[in-house]
Amino acid sequence: MKYDKIAASVGVAVLTSLLSIPAQGGDVTVSVSDSQGLAVADAAVYFQPLQGRAPKGGQKGSIEQIDKTFVPYVSIVQTGTAVSFPNKDAVRHHVYSFSAPKVFDLKLYSGTPSQPVVFDKPGLVALGCNIHDWMLAYVLVVETPWFAVSKDRGSAVVENVPAGDYNMTIWHPRMKEEMMQQIKVGAAAQTVRAKVTLSKPDLRRQGG
Numbered sequence: 357m358k359y360d361k362i363a364a365s366v367g368v369a370v371l372t373s374l375l376s377i378p379a380q381g382g383d384v385t386v387s388v389s390d391s392q393g394l395a396v397a398d399a400a401v402y403f404q405p406l407q408g409r410a411p412k413g414g415q416k417g418s419i420e421q422i423d424k425t426f427v428p429y430v431s432i433v434q435t436g437t438a439v440s441f442p443n444k445d446a447v448r449h450h451v452y453s454f455s456a457p458k459v460f461d462l463k464l465y466s467g468t469p470s471q472p473v474v475f476d477k478p479g480l481v482a483l484g485c486n487i488h489d490w491m492l493a494y495v496l497v498v499e500t501p502w503f504a505v506s507k508d509r510g511s512a513v514v515e516n517v518p519a520g521d522y523n524m525t526i527w528h529p530r531m532k533e534e535m536m537q538q539i540k541v542g543a544a545a546q547t548v549r550a551k552v553t554l555s556k557p558d559l560r561r562q563g564g
């Protein structure tokens with residue numbers, strides 16, 4: 357996905373509208389667009405409650421290598437999540453991270469390494485491959501179970517968010533810094549529109 361013209365300022369506009377039927381925990385759809393109004397995919401969105409603490413979690417995740425590309429490009433997981441790295445290619449990969457929240461090294465392998473990687477500290481982790489320099493992906497590790505990544509049409513659906521006040525944070529590889537906004541979640545499903553400024557280049561390159 358290409359975004360060619362980028363506004364200089366960090367512009368943020370959030371608009372909330374109530375939509376659907378009341379439920380115990382409402383789904384919150386965050387619709388992410390850039391300064392030109394184009395849908396932004398691969399934006400990681402998470403909600404942290406202003407009162408109380410988010411329940412602990414940590415599930416299982418997976419990041420595949422397909423056609424010498426990490427799929428998905430952006431993942432968001434809760435602290436404690438075990439992520440496996442299935443290699444779907446005929447060539448071997450060597451996946452690593454030098455990022456402080458999780459330094460690891462999965463030496464040259466085919467198939468799926470037997471031990472998943474447990475992301476046990478919050479923060480941003482960049483992934484690379486020693487063999488294929490252009491391979492790049494991100495794992496954002498957060499201390500909340502309420503998160504999602506936006507799809508091609510810019511929508512990130514955060515499911516079953518209990519009513520209350522939250523800090524909503526949005527991060528994208530092309531944003532200079534995270535965007536934070538306080539939002540009120542009601543009993544009903546709702547949609548939040550968020551405008552982000554993509555001022556950094558896309559660092560992904562095509563490989564051979």
Ligand SMILES: [Cu+2]
Nearest residue numbers: 449485487488
């Ligand atoms: Cu590789």
